[in-house]
Amino acid sequence: MISEKHSFDSCFEVFLADTPESKRIHYNLRYQVYCDEMGYEDKENFPDQMEFDEWDRHSVHFMVRHRYTGQWLGALRLVYQNQAVFPFEAKCVPDQPISAQQYQQSIEISRLCVLREARRFAPRAFPQQDADAEQTAKDSGNIRYLHTIKNQTRSIMWGLYRAAVVYSAQNDIKQWYILVTPSLAYAVKKEGFEMQQVGGACDHRGQRIPYALDVEHILANPLWQKDYRLDYRKYSEVFEQSVAKRQRA
Known part of the structure; x- marks a missing residue:
């Protein structure tokens, strides 16, 4: 059982991004x-430091923040089909055609990301901060500490x-449809989630x-009985409450 002190629900909270802000x-x-950490996208295409594309008009957006500092640490989006196509279909061809009903009752999980900064919220084994601590762990062979950093990222995911x-x-x-690396697919499967490969690997x-995942099966996973229950x-509800409190003060 996860200790209450280090559970996801006690340390983090997830928001539906339902306002322009x-x-x-x-x-x-x-x-x-x-753009900054991975270099997957060209910074020059996003001078306002906001990475988005044409699929965001057909998406629902979520993000995570740390409860005690208010720092935003991770995000993902749910992409609805647009004219009977999902983003992953531009990169690989499904083994079987997707039916009209499947398009209407499916989404694609996309743009999952967790900041490196999230690592500093993991229990620390060294006094140094952030990258220095991770490098110290690597140099000393502290596998337990590196495992804790990975688990912190996975917890946010x-x-x-x-x-x-x-x-x-x-x-x-x-x-759900999801286009992922073999290592992430392994991590998801290891947690007991059934994933059906629906096309060949692409570069x-x-x-x-x-892969495709069944929503009902995801909901039934025992992982949610231990944590992640909130x-x-x-975001609009929290923002409105904050404004109301300031007005009453």
Whole structure:
């Protein structure tokens, strides 16, 4: 059992970005990861430091923040089909045609990202900060500490997935499509989630493989019984509450 002190729900919270302000936060998180950290996207294409594309008009956006510092740390989006096509279909061809009903009852999980800064919220084994601590762990062979950093990133990912699957169930979404690296697919499968490969591997920032996941099966995973039970809140509700409190003060 996860200790209450170090559970996801006690340390983090997930928000549905349902306002222009919150979507700007979401896009900036993506910019920090995909442009600054990973170099996947050209910074010159996003002078306002907000990474977005044509699919965002057909998407629902989620993001995670640390409860005690208020720092935003990760994000993902749920992409609805646009004229009977999903983003992953531009990179690889599905083994079987997607039916009209599947298009209507499916979404694609996309743009999952977690800031490197999230690592400093993991329990620390060294006094140095951020990259210095990680390098010290590598130099000393401290596998336990490096494992803790990886688990912290995965925990934020599970929190985002939990919010996404609850939203999906609430909105009659039956299936997810996801285009992921073999290592991420392994991590998801290892946690007990069934993933059906729906196409061959493609080269997109390295090897990527398309999978389909059943929403009902995701919801039934025992992972959610241990933690990640708070689902998500709407950014607009929190913002409105904050404004109301300031007005009463």
